[in-house]
Amino acid sequence: MSRRTPDEEPRLTGRGIRQSMSDLHSWAGLLCGWILYAMFLTGTVSYFKDELSQWMRPELPYQAQVPDQAAVAQRVADELGTLVPGSPQWSLRLPDARNNSVYAFWRSPARSADGRGFGEGQFDPATGRKVASRDTLGGDFFFRFHFQFHYMSALWGRWIAGVAAMFMLVAIVSGVITHKKIFTDFFTFRWGKGQRSWLDAHNAFSVFGLPFHLMITYTGLVTLMAMYVPWGERAAIKTPAERQQLSAELSVFIQPGRPSGQPAPLASVEDMVRQAQARWGRDNVGRVTAVHPGDAAARVAVSRGEAGRLSMSPQIMEFEGTTGRLLAVRESVGPAAEVRGVLYGLHLGRFSDAVTRWLYFLVSFGGTAMVGTGLVMWTVKRRQKLPDPSRPYLGFRLVERLNIAAIAGLSIAMAAFLWANRLLPLELPRRADWEIHVFFIVWASALAHAILRPAKGAWVEQLWTAAALLALVPLLNAVTTQRPLWRSLAQGDWIFAGTDLLCLALAALHAVLALRTARYRPSPRAAGRARGGPVAGGKLIEEGA
């Protein structure tokens, strides 16, 4: 048995519960760890999903100032009247400080050829026309993947995400109980001590962002709570009227009613949005939703934007569609709905100003590192106990290889997604889908590479590949668009400049990790122990198998 330092000396009292919690923490963290890592990293990036979407649609010009939302709403409403006449409902997300296009969703008058009863598209605020931009899902891909994955039904994906989040919650609570010196060791980092260093790093990433990690996991479950625990709602909400009332508490919902059958043009949408601007601020209108536009029974709802308010609960002004008369203003919901609205809002962080958004991003990135260091530590810890480290058992090899693909491989795949956005031919059919296919093909290749190569080599090669792909993104952008980094900086276009610079920063991070991994040699003491049995834990990476 190895000698213990005073720090490691177990206390007799309470060891039982701590040991159980430690085991629970290890296994709860491991079993869903790879999914959680992917959820965390894609979720982290999603704090900049609107900015990423702009970067991925370079044809849309840089928006130096938010255009007048009222005029834009009228333009796109007119366009939809031509594009989908007779649509029973459409909804617009207006441009704001983070969006330079209008996202529109509409229900089709009849089922379209592909069997869908709805359509969606991005519209140019300046012309009101559909944007002539490359077909891409933009940052929404990472956002959707983050909670429902891909190549499976959204329902299945959300259940898997929910189970993983529940494991995360268990891992966080059990981790706090396991970590016996949370305050004494708050700033402790023991450099070059193998497993100890890994534990200190894992603790630092966990403890510094603990309020965030707890909040984000719990609120993540709350966002889909109606799906996970539907029984209360089912017991309390029975009639269609009650269901509609519930919808109105949770989302921008207006009583659809029945169309009268009498055609009547929609009143000025611009005037309706102007009233909302007067109430909530010039750039603080969120959506415009019209029900039965073109019918005498039309209704229009204009909702408040999300900036500066914690709650996601809807705040709307409802208008009579044909006259533009204000029918009602709803700016509050019941206490239960408001609690849900605040928890939902906390998870998405859409209320954030630029600095708070960066704080969300950085602390969430720390959460990703927490999961990543936890995954690597599982192998570092067990490597010490391997009878022959050069021939680990199957479970160890499985975890080791999955770690490489899940951590380094995901970085490569995400960078490849950006490359695909710039390199796939614009006329390629189903281009947006192919960007996503490229992401998964590259990720699967990374897994194959991790299985075929020795572990250390696989880590180093994949980290270098990720570093190179990320470092070259600004160059790729400069070559394939009219908006190179130097021009973005000169224009003050922080959407493009920020994306390019962030890619460079992430490339540097991957390069440092690759260098440290490549340079790592087990210490003579560790090597000696390896020959005799257990080996001390390594740096980032386990030795080549």
Next chain:
Amino acid sequence: MSHLVALVLCVAGFGGLALATDRQQHAVFGRALPEGVTYGLRIAGAAALLLALGSLVVRQGWGLGLVMFSGHTSLASGLVHATLIGYSRLHSSTR
């Protein structure tokens, strides 16, 4: 501006609290500081954190203020931690 003030106060706060711990006193000063100084650092550190919270709540209200405070404390503790690691690495390599 309120963000900058809050971050500076949080860094100062965590800096004080870190230097009030036995381990960091040995790492930075090579010895334990007198008890009075340790208490002083602890109180000053806690006060700086409370001041950061107060400055954010006054300007942003309780809801946004608390969210921003949580972000600033996480970032500041990370910055202080990284500085301490950097300092001890530099110190050990020049010794």
